[in-house]
Amino acid sequence: MAEANRISLNTATVSRQWSLAQCVEGCLRHGFGGISPWRDKLHEAGVAEGARLIRNSGLGVSGLCRGGWYTAEGALTPAVLDDNRRAVDEAAAIGAACLVMVVGGLPKGSRDIDGAREIVTEGLAHTLEYAREAGVPIALEPLHPMYAGDRACVNTTGQALDICDQLGEGIGLALDVYHVWWDPEVKRQIARAGRERLLAFHICDWLVPTRDLVLDRGMMGDGVIDIDGLRAAVEAEGFDGLLEVEIFSDANWWNRDPDEVLSTIAQRVAALA
Amino acid sequence: MAEANRISLNTATVSRQWSLAQCVEGCLRHGFGGISPWRDKLHEAGVAEGARLIRNSGLGVSGLCRGGWYTAEGALTPAVLDDNRRAVDEAAAIGAACLVMVVGGLPKGSRDIDGAREIVTEGLAHTLEYAREAGVPIALEPLHPMYAGDRACVNTTGQALDICDQLGEGIGLALDVYHVWWDPEVKRQIARAGRERLLAFHICDWLVPTRDLVLDRGMMGDGVIDIDGLRAAVEAEGFDGLLEVEIFSDANWWNRDPDEVLSTIAQRVAALA
Numbered sequence: 415m416a417e418a419n420r421i422s423l424n425t426a427t428v429s430r431q432w433s434l435a436q437c438v439e440g441c442l443r444h445g446f447g448g449i450s451p452w453r454d455k456l457h458e459a460g461v462a463e464g465a466r467l468i469r470n471s472g473l474g475v476s477g478l479c480r481g482g483w484y485t486a487e488g489a490l491t492p493a494v495l496d497d498n499r500r501a502v503d504e505a506a507a508i509g510a511a512c513l514v515m516v517v518g519g520l521p522k523g524s525r526d527i528d529g530a531r532e533i534v535t536e537g538l539a540h541t542l543e544y545a546r547e548a549g550v551p552i553a554l555e556p557l558h559p560m561y562a563g564d565r566a567c568v569n570t571t572g573q574a575l576d577i578c579d580q581l582g583e584g585i586g587l588a589l590d591v592y593h594v595w596w597d598p599e600v601k602r603q604i605a606r607a608g609r610e611r612l613l614a615f616h617i618c619d620w621l622v623p624t625r626d627l628v629l630d631r632g633m634m635g636d637g638v639i640d641i642d643g644l645r646a647a648v649e650a651e652g653f654d655g656l657l658e659v660e661i662f663s664d665a666n667w668w669n670r671d672p673d674e675v676l677s678t679i680a681q682r683v684a685a686l687a
Numbered sequence: 688m689a690e691a692n693r694i695s696l697n698t699a700t701v702s703r704q705w706s707l708a709q710c711v712e713g714c715l716r717h718g719f720g721g722i723s724p725w726r727d728k729l730h731e732a733g734v735a736e737g738a739r740l741i742r743n744s745g746l747g748v749s750g751l752c753r754g755g756w757y758t759a760e761g762a763l764t765p766a767v768l769d770d771n772r773r774a775v776d777e778a779a780a781i782g783a784a785c786l787v788m789v790v791g792g793l794p795k796g797s798r799d800i801d802g803a804r805e806i807v808t809e810g811l812a813h814t815l816e817y818a819r820e821a822g823v824p825i826a827l828e829p830l831h832p833m834y835a836g837d838r839a840c841v842n843t844t845g846q847a848l849d850i851c852d853q854l855g856e857g858i859g860l861a862l863d864v865y866h867v868w869w870d871p872e873v874k875r876q877i878a879r880a881g882r883e884r885l886l887a888f889h890i891c892d893w894l895v896p897t898r899d900l901v902l903d904r905g906m907m908g909d910g911v912i913d914i915d916g917l918r919a920a921v922e923a924e925g926f927d928g929l930l931e932v933e934i935f936s937d938a939n940w941w942n943r944d945p946d947e948v949l950s951t952i953a954q955r956v957a958a959l960a
Contacts, residue, residue: 520895525913527869560833562869563895563911573871596800596835598846622793622836624900638836640798 416657418680422448422476424616424660425455428675430668434459438471444676448474448656450514450614456504465507476656477514477553477588477614478505484537485518485530485567498541505550511655512553512613513545514588519564530567535577538585546584553588553613554578558596560627570594571603578611589648590616590660592631595639601647609652617641617683618661629664634682642687657683689930691953695721695749697889697933698728701948703941707732711744717949721747721929723787723887729777738780749929750787750826750861750887751778757810758791758803758840771814778823784928785826785886786818787861792837803840808850811858819857826861826886827851831869833900843867844876851884862921863889863933865904868912874920882925890914890956891934902937907955915960930956 425437434455456464481501505513517534545552556574557566578585594600619637624630698710707728729737754774778786790807818825829847830839851858867873892910897903932952
């Protein structure tokens, strides 16, 4: 089992219901150990005010979601690279343990996934250089293969680690069980990653059936992911970060009282091995 | 480009509109070179009558869909193994180039994907023994990772080849671009497979956005898959089988005049490299 103070609330989990300030208050009220804001929530609050709120709360900050999206304009434009530098600055401002990267899918009209992957690697190299100076670890998140077209063309833990190895220090993985649970290679790749490359661990569940490709994630325990097994694998490598809960749920959790959502999270995390 | 006689119609593509007999007639009318029936269509026609229809047509038979589903009852029951033997017999009866295997996902209530994979490998070994006697090649189909929970726990080309290597002769791959296009390893694994293991090649397209996990496949050219690149990779290994078109499309192609569907397929295949 894990206590509530091991939990970090990713603000996407209650994005429809709560502002950043409400998320911070909710985390404190439920005894959560940390928070991980999305940038839109942070921008709504204002970065300086949001950073003040978070720092004063004493909560851990397991990440900032998200930089990346390198393929959005079909090439690495100044706008894309600037936005990623701002994301690094914001991660530093809130004291985030890492900046989570959702790298972008195929450029509009393209079928060249190898080309998209090259754009992404080059983009990450630029951002990484800036992030090292700022002392912000970059957490590359492999996304489920069903997002290869439109969200992220980095789709397996092994592929993400190949990129990390190519780029060197200061970059590692944000592993979300939702994206990686199906992968026959995942435990071997977690061992390959080791402590150095394991920067964030996100939990939720895969529902059967899944009714929407993006907005139908399940609460831990309601689906088929062996969360205990994956958690044991990352902790065996020495990962001791927070368990970040990130649930997009258009038809269920986004329609509930957020205090009920946080209570349920605490119960379900307590029920883990 | 490819001529219509290189196309095989998977009956799922017009499953809502046409019987097996209508599919056979449609293939002949449009100059297609082959057909690949689903078992439900074959059973509707009656296996003997369906086999007679297909054999008399002179069409190639690129496969029979599908055997597998080994995890349906949580263990390899006689019912599951019997059904697979019947599938082999039916594939032999219609002269199919292979029996396509959709292996099954997690057993109901299970989170043990490694265990599911063991059941599948053992089940395939049983069916393979029978299929070798019958002279029917077994075509293991890796399914997209989004189906790991409920349809197939074999999810990458590399994983499928590991199983083939473990089981020996008489088993290979049915590669559907829809399932494998995202995989950074796919071309390397196609080369690893070689001529011997490449038994079937299925085409359709991945739509952006995809609105349903199962029934929203696209017509070739309407999505983001580099079909030409994948086809070149299998043909570079010597694959010279038919291009089997398998499109599940609840909101589009299943609602159209099937002759329009087949004409469109012929046009789109002609537009391939």
